[in-house]
Amino acid sequence: MLHDTTHAQTDTTIIRGFDSLSADDIPLVGGKNASLGEMIGALKETGIRVPDGFATTADAYWRFLEANDLSETKAYRALGTAYDTKAVDVAVRSSATAEDLPEASFAGQQESYLDVRGENAVLSACKRCFASLFTDRALDYRKKQGFDHLEVALSIGIQKMVRADKSGVLFTIDTETGFPDTTVINAAYGLGESVVKGLVNPDQYTVYTPFVDEETLTPILEKTKGDQDQKIVSTGEGGTATVPTTAAEQDGVVLSDEEILRLARWGQAIEAHYDRPMDVEWARDCDSGDLFVVQARPETVQSQQAAGTLRTFRLTEEGDRLVTGLGIGKSIVSGPSRVLDSAEEGERFEDGDILVTEMTDPDWGPLLERAGGVVTDRGGRTSHAAIVSRELGIPAVIGSETATEVLRDDQSVTLSCPDGDEGHVYDGRLDFETDEIDLEVLPDTDTRIMLNLASPAAALDWWRLPVEGVGLARMEYIINNIIKVHPMALVAFDEVDDKGAQRRIEELTRDYDDNAEYFVDHLSRGIATIAAAQRPHPVIVRLSDFKTNEYADLIGGRGFEPHEANPMLGWRGAS
The missing domain is CATH 3.30.470.20 (ATP-grasp fold, B domain)
Structure with missing residues (x-):
């Protein structure tokens, strides 16, 4: 249940409770704090819970530049009273008045501090938040985005932890x-x-x-x-x-x-x-x-993209795949890999290099702006490296786990992310081609145009096309690339003789009490994703049509399939 608290506001130009803020207060408290107040006031009836707190205002920032002020301690005491504790633990977060706008993320440009407790600690965290407006990375980012340093103020949100x-x-x-x-x-x-x-x-x-x-x-x-x-x-x-x-x-x-x-x-x-x-x-x-x-x-990023154009990338030659991770962006780039342990090694980095590192934070911003692509060992689709790469329009392979071990410094590589959820790094500079489709000028046809698809992840790539569904969705791709296990190896696991196959099956199915549910869940989700991308149009699914040698290549499959001289005319043709 949300706390319905009236914060002490002896000077409302300095301190504002979240419950007194709305989306109209961005110039006063920045996008982050205004949004918290808006949700507390407007979305309470939906059951959405937002921890209570208060914000220092832009006026407080300008006054802080002239003299220290202690209004924050009064509001902090009031917040502690609301939560029935003297030293309430809080998160202290920066919220610049130019931050969290639809045009620019300002991802991590100003500091935030978690689990701050006690009046002196809160005041110290506030001062460090103010100071973070003037770090090299923050100054560089605002310059690139076209914001005047002297017109941007900083609000601070002090929120119950x-x-x-x-x-x-x-x-x-x-x-x-x-x-x-x-x-x-x-x-x-x-x-x-x-x-x-x-x-x-x-x-x-x-x-x-x-x-x-x-x-x-x-x-x-x-x-x-x-x-x-x-x-x-x-x-x-x-x-x-x-x-x-x-x-x-x-x-x-x-x-x-x-x-x-x-x-x-x-x-x-x-x-x-x-x-x-x-x-x-x-x-x-x-x-x-x-x-x-x-x-x-x-x-x-995506909400700012032009809706009428679809740009595609495709590799036209094969190469040795070195690492795989989450693909960010739908493009391809080649260049020398630059393996760095920290942003302080930036003097070795040249424009267009492929940045390879364990993970990034806002200190990497100036290097990311010069990079042709990014590869990290750690992180997900909402990590700093992923968010900034999208904003810059460069491809990235995130969470590869082994990139800093496998890739050599100054190695020529190709970073490819156009196919589904995964991104890959290949050895050497591979040829690729691009195509730009103007959806606004595609002609009307009397024939119903439908797609041929196999990959659920790739199905979402084509949702903007003016088609009327999927005419052929092959089930084999889902079984081969997502499920990976022979169906009999799941239902008759004890009959699998290959110990290596058993370990791989146990790893894939560890979240399931019934191995058969693993098969059903992944198959149904894959087909549902293809259907979702084209709803309300129909999707025609072709049932699996494996040959015995193809079934045998699935994990645990060799013990359940006969060896045939001609699999095209054997069990497959008779079943």
């Missing part, structure tokens, strides 16, 4: 294709900094939102488990620490289906209120189990 055991980010639009009818959720254990900073490869869930309010349906199109060996937690004494995740956390998925759908519904309510796609940060309280929204801002 959510003791998060789970947290993450959701987008109410597909971040890579702009498909509007999905919500993409990233989730990790502990505080959300691990997701935003790319410290871990988070879980990813995709929900088909037109059916999200149907109580009899579970419209989850994707559940991809991440790789999370660490998490950021509150120390309980003011401050945070990075600790290993438990074995149970590493084995399980972060969110339940009910939590996934609740977040998707909240995302839709927020998007409907703001009338634009949104980027939302959320957290789950470890004590109560309640979910909270801690930040909401406009999505800044």
Whole structure:
């Protein structure tokens, strides 16, 4: 339940409670804080929970430049009274008056501090937030975006800290294709900094939102488990620490289906209120189990794309694949790889290099602006590297796990991201071609035009085309590339003699009590994704038509298939 609190406001030009703010107050408290106030005031009836707090105003910033002020301590005491504690733990977040606008994300340009406790600590964090407006990266970013340094002020949000055991980010639009009818959720254990900073490869869930309010349906199109060996937690004494995740956390998925759908519904309510796609940060309280929204801002990339043009990229030669990760952007680029441990090694970086590093934070901003592409070991689709790469329009391969080990410095590589969810790095400079389709000038036809598709991820790439559905969706791709396991190896697991195959099957099915459900879930989600991309038009699915040698190539398949001299005319032709 939200706290209905009236904050002490002895000087309303200096301190404003979140409950007194709205979207009209961006010039006063910045986009981040104005959005929190707007959600508290306008979306309470939807059940969306937002932790209470207050904001210093732009007026406070200008006055701070002239003399220190202690109004923050009065409001902090009032917030502590509201939560029945003297030293309430809070998050102290910067909110520039030019931040979180639809045109520019300002991702991580100003500092924020978590689990701050005590009046002196809050005042110190506020001063450091003010100072972060003048770091090299912040000055450089505003210059590139065309903002006058002397016209941008900084508000600070002081918000009751959510003791998060789970947290993450959701987008109410597909971040890579702009498909509007999905919500993409990233989730990790502990505080959300691990997701935003790319410290871990988070879980990813995709929900088909037109059916999200149907109580009899579970419209989850994707559940991809991440790789999370660490998490950021509150120390309980003011401050945070990075600790290993438990074995149970590493084995399980972060969110339940009910939590996934609740977040998707909240995302839709927020998007409907703001009338634009949104980027939302959320957290789950470890004590109560309640979910909270801690930040909401406009999505800044796909929502700004021109709707009438579709640009495609395609490799025209093959090469040795070196690493694979999440593909960001739909383009291809070649260049020398530059493997860096930190942004301080930037003197070795040249324009157009492919940046290869463990992960990025805002200190990498000037290098990212010069990069031809980005490859990281860690991170997900909502990490800093992914968000900035989208904004800059450069391809990125995120969360590859091994890029800094496999790629050599100054190695010629090709970074390719046009096919589905994955991005790949190939050895050498490979040839590719591009094509730009002007959807506005495509002719009308008397013939019904339908697509041939196999990949569920690629289906979302083509949602803008003026077609009338899918004429052929091949089931084999889903079984080969997503399920990967022979169906008999799932239902008769004890009959699989290959120990290596057994280990791979156990790894793939570890979240399932019944292996058959693994097959059904992944097949149904794959077909549903293709159907979702073309709804309300029909999708014609061809049932699988494997030959015995193709079945044998699936994990655990060799023991269940005969050897045939001519698989084209054997079991396949008779069954």
